Amino acid sequence: xxxxxxxxxxxxxxxxxxxxxxxxxxxxxxxxxxxxxxxxxxxxxxxxxxxxxxxxxxxxxxxxxxxxxxxxxxxxxxxxxxxxxxxxxxxxxxxxxxxxxxxxxxxxxxxxxxxxxxxxxxxxxxxxxxxxxxxxxxxxxxxxxxxxxxxxxxxxxxxxxxxxxxxxxxxxxxxxxxxxxxxxxxxxxxxxxxxxxxxxxxxxxxxxxxxxxxxxxxxxxxxxxxxxxxxxxxxxxxxxxxxxxxxxxxxxxxxxxxxxxxxxxxxxxxxxxxxxxxxxxxxxxxxxxxxxxxxxxxxxxxxxxxxxxxxxxxxxxxxxxxxxxxxxxxxxxxxxxxxxxxxxxxxxxxxxxxxxxxxxxxxxxxxxxxxxxxxxxxxxxxxxxxxxxxxxxxxxxxxxxxxxxxxxxxxxxxxxxxxxxxxxxxxxxxxxxxxxxxxxxxxxxxxxxxxxxxxxxxxxxxxxxxxxxxxxxxxxxxxxxxxxxxx
Amino acid sequence: xxxxxxxxxxxxxxxxxxxxxxxxxxxxxxxxxxxxxxxxxxxxxxxxxxxxxxxxxxxxxxxxxxxxxxxxxxxxxxxxxxxxxxxxxxxxxxxxxxxxxxxxxxxxxxxxxxxxxxxxxxxxxxxxxxxxxxxxxxxxxxxxxxxxxxxxxxxxxxxxxxxxxxxxxxxxxxxxxxxxxxxxxxxxxxxxxxxxxxxxxxxxxxxxxxxxxxxxxxxxxxxxxxxxxxxxxxxxxxxxxxxxxxxxxxxxxxxxxxxxxxxxxxxxxxxxxxxxxxxxxxxxxxxxxxxxxxxxxxxxxxxxxxxxxxxxxxxxxxxxxxxxxxxxxxxxxxxxxxxxxxxxxxxxxxxxxxxxxxxxxxxxxxxxxxxxxxxxxxxxxxxxxxxxxxxxxxxxxxxxxxxxxxxxxxxxxxxxxxxxxxxxxxxxxxxxxxxxxxxxxxxxxxxxxxxxxxxxxxxxxxxxxxxxxxxxxxxxxxxxxxxxxxx
Numbered sequence: 001x002x003x004x005x006x007x008x009x010x011x012x013x014x015x016x017x018x019x020x021x022x023x024x025x026x027x028x029x030x031x032x033x034x035x036x037x038x039x040x041x042x043x044x045x046x047x048x049x050x051x052x053x054x055x056x057x058x059x060x061x062x063x064x065x066x067x068x069x070x071x072x073x074x075x076x077x078x079x080x081x082x083x084x085x086x087x088x089x090x091x092x093x094x095x096x097x098x099x100x101x102x103x104x105x106x107x108x109x110x111x112x113x114x115x116x117x118x119x120x121x122x123x124x125x126x127x128x129x130x131x132x133x134x135x136x137x138x139x140x141x142x143x144x145x146x147x148x149x150x151x152x153x154x155x156x157x158x159x160x161x162x163x164x165x166x167x168x169x170x171x172x173x174x175x176x177x178x179x180x181x182x183x184x185x186x187x188x189x190x191x192x193x194x195x196x197x198x199x200x201x202x203x204x205x206x207x208x209x210x211x212x213x214x215x216x217x218x219x220x221x222x223x224x225x226x227x228x229x230x231x232x233x234x235x236x237x238x239x240x241x242x243x244x245x246x247x248x249x250x251x252x253x254x255x256x257x258x259x260x261x262x263x264x265x266x267x268x269x270x271x272x273x274x275x276x277x278x279x280x281x282x283x284x285x286x287x288x289x290x291x292x293x294x295x296x297x298x299x300x301x302x303x304x305x306x307x308x309x310x311x312x313x314x315x316x317x318x319x320x321x322x323x324x325x326x327x328x329x330x331x332x333x334x335x336x337x338x339x340x341x342x343x344x345x346x347x348x349x350x351x352x353x354x355x356x357x358x359x360x361x362x363x364x365x366x367x368x369x370x371x372x373x374x375x376x377x378x379x380x381x382x383x384x385x386x387x388x389x390x391x392x393x394x395x396x397x398x399x400x401x402x403x404x405x406x407x408x409x410x411x412x413x414x415x416x417x418x419x420x421x422x423x424x425x426x427x428x429x430x431x432x433x434x435x436x437x438x439x440x441x442x443x444x445x446x447x448x449x450x451x452x453x454x455x456x457x458x459x460x461x462x463x464x465x466x467x468x469x470x471x472x473x474x475x476x477x478x479x480x481x482x483x484x485x486x487x
Numbered sequence: 488x489x490x491x492x493x494x495x496x497x498x499x500x501x502x503x504x505x506x507x508x509x510x511x512x513x514x515x516x517x518x519x520x521x522x523x524x525x526x527x528x529x530x531x532x533x534x535x536x537x538x539x540x541x542x543x544x545x546x547x548x549x550x551x552x553x554x555x556x557x558x559x560x561x562x563x564x565x566x567x568x569x570x571x572x573x574x575x576x577x578x579x580x581x582x583x584x585x586x587x588x589x590x591x592x593x594x595x596x597x598x599x600x601x602x603x604x605x606x607x608x609x610x611x612x613x614x615x616x617x618x619x620x621x622x623x624x625x626x627x628x629x630x631x632x633x634x635x636x637x638x639x640x641x642x643x644x645x646x647x648x649x650x651x652x653x654x655x656x657x658x659x660x661x662x663x664x665x666x667x668x669x670x671x672x673x674x675x676x677x678x679x680x681x682x683x684x685x686x687x688x689x690x691x692x693x694x695x696x697x698x699x700x701x702x703x704x705x706x707x708x709x710x711x712x713x714x715x716x717x718x719x720x721x722x723x724x725x726x727x728x729x730x731x732x733x734x735x736x737x738x739x740x741x742x743x744x745x746x747x748x749x750x751x752x753x754x755x756x757x758x759x760x761x762x763x764x765x766x767x768x769x770x771x772x773x774x775x776x777x778x779x780x781x782x783x784x785x786x787x788x789x790x791x792x793x794x795x796x797x798x799x800x801x802x803x804x805x806x807x808x809x810x811x812x813x814x815x816x817x818x819x820x821x822x823x824x825x826x827x828x829x830x831x832x833x834x835x836x837x838x839x840x841x842x843x844x845x846x847x848x849x850x851x852x853x854x855x856x857x858x859x860x861x862x863x864x865x866x867x868x869x870x871x872x873x874x875x876x877x878x879x880x881x882x883x884x885x886x887x888x889x890x891x892x893x894x895x896x897x898x899x900x901x902x903x904x905x906x907x908x909x910x911x912x913x914x915x916x917x918x919x920x921x922x923x924x925x926x927x928x929x930x931x932x933x934x935x936x937x938x939x940x941x942x943x944x945x946x947x948x949x950x951x952x953x954x955x956x957x958x959x960x961x962x963x964x965x966x967x968x969x970x971x972x973x974x
Contacts, residue, residue, distance in 0.1 A: 401886055
């Protein structure tokens, strides 16, 4: 996920590559007819939920199902970027399913009217999305008779990880366990220090170089000073190769926010392998970026020129971009911003601020009353900042079972993640050196040992869930290995 | 609960005494503002939920809260008939709360318009009711700062027991456990033999006397034969002292159904102590009733005369009733039939039939397609007979914890109850000789040993939940006894 301040709100997006990693299996897409409202009996509308399904490696006869809890984007984004499921499907002889989240991708309950008015958009809620998954799992077990006894393991990353964890809490009878990767289920008001996210971003950059950290920290004032008049705005527009020139201080603030978002994104995806995200990136892109910021004592304009070269690592590593658009979030254009903006104005109220002196970001408080005012203005709804806590329990999860909470230690979202083991069957796996749901990605040549070990541990735990389940129903698929040779 | 066939549907009502047992404590009634819709963001209406609260015995400082999950009736009905909570509040130094279920009693979301149309009534669902309880528990912990650390034990009987069990499954972070008394959570299509209910009713009557059983079994044909013409209808009307005479075969069928309901009710409440229900009753009323049916070989009219005397035990034990009204369910008039009829047409699809040869009831199948047709005609909704299963898991509850499933072995609803222990912390307590949620009632002089022992066991288990909770938060109220002397 990356965060961006839009309408004064903090919005989150899973950062995924849409087309970079083709699905390494045969699959089909089917459309499941869902009720728009699972909880009342007034609106009988239905919609088509998009689902990717692959049975290439499934050994039928009650063999496992890997089910990805789609989050705020096109389901193919997640299918293309969750190599861990595809790579382990043969090992587990598992059916693989990716379910698209309502109001994202092509699963729009009211088509292109879905975001037009509250009476259409108002059915976008976590509870409804979880119920969609619940219905779908039931349906799969009916559609595939050989799946009737299949244990389902749910996967999810980022907001999808939150959904996976919450699904296991709410529907424990439908899945045997959940791998909730980089799921900031504790990032809610009252539970969480809103500085957490930016502290980790800061630490990540600072770990590469003190000069890099100081350069970025100094740049915010430099931007304001240089951009304090029309000539300066023009200078920035030219030197940052902006598609649309800055014309006033409001633009300048948007430009500054855009840069901040960029750094946050980079901290999430500072992966050890080159990755072709929305932009192609080298391994450890922050290291490359920081090499462009060698001297924090430079004067304003030279510092900003360095900054331009630095962010070009992110936005133009391939050298093919003709100009930069500070008005777009780095990937907002490809993901369902409309939906997430609404969710962040209802249940998903995840505070982010920057009030610490050593933050590399400008000082910014998190002001719930301002968030509320903006939400009411934009969507006509007021955020219920404590709803997710009473719905899902916050950190009172000890009575749940079989959820792996994995977090990359360098992922900014880990600040709101479950970093301690609340109960025996709720292991918290902290992956040193890793970033945002890095364990869900395909293996790569540079994967560090802690990441490799984390994935191994996840595999062992998931096998244990499945073995115990087969034991409980006293059914073992013929092709299922009961010993540990599977691992 | 008793069942009655109305609109061709099977309806359930908790059988409770509304005014017989005054609340043995000081209490206040407060009204909590609930959202009509907890799961979408379209309807912002709110309503006032009625709540009874008593702090007479509460020792503050995080001492326990006993919370009754109100079911399909006036909340005072449950407060007046759940003596187990009141009697144990001093022992547990507990706050006592009874929450009224939406659309029952005075907790009507749209006042007297609540049942007028589907756009008002459609917010009646189990999920909404559970969310009401969840919000309310949160609110109590805010309103009473000394309750912030209080463990909540939820109680419920009959449908309320189903709610208590499901609440623990769905909101395990808000309560430490649930006593689900006579909760037929398995009485759903596919899980349950629809003969179960009537088999137990039959067995109960037969245990008193074979002649009683045969008399009732023979009476249905006798009613049809005698009532096959106008003279006969008149004879039945006179001899059963009916307020409104029978005028055709449809009336005759209603009369027959009313008698069947009466026997079902009696099997639920064949308690060992005299009880002042909607009608005052002697101890073991079926025994008294059966004493009026000594000879099953009598001819039709003499048999029916005996039957009149038999049911007069139920309807006129006090001798003050001037006539009998077969058009009313025995307590339907005082409970919220409108609400339950709707619930039985949406999620609460609990089949009851009578297809066994030795049933004392007329042969009757359970026909889902007929139920659906009737529901669509009456309410404009089609029952979703498998919804409760995917929502709550059916018998796949082994991953839940801390739910006591108690059932009286003579309670007809025990046929759909949880009679085996699915997991260590989900004890099934079967109370030999006991009837419908008898353990929740006040103690009485004739309580049999199995009932006394069951209550003792429930107390020990609840104390264990609470002790473990205090251990987990490392807070022990000053007045809380950590040793077993409490018991």
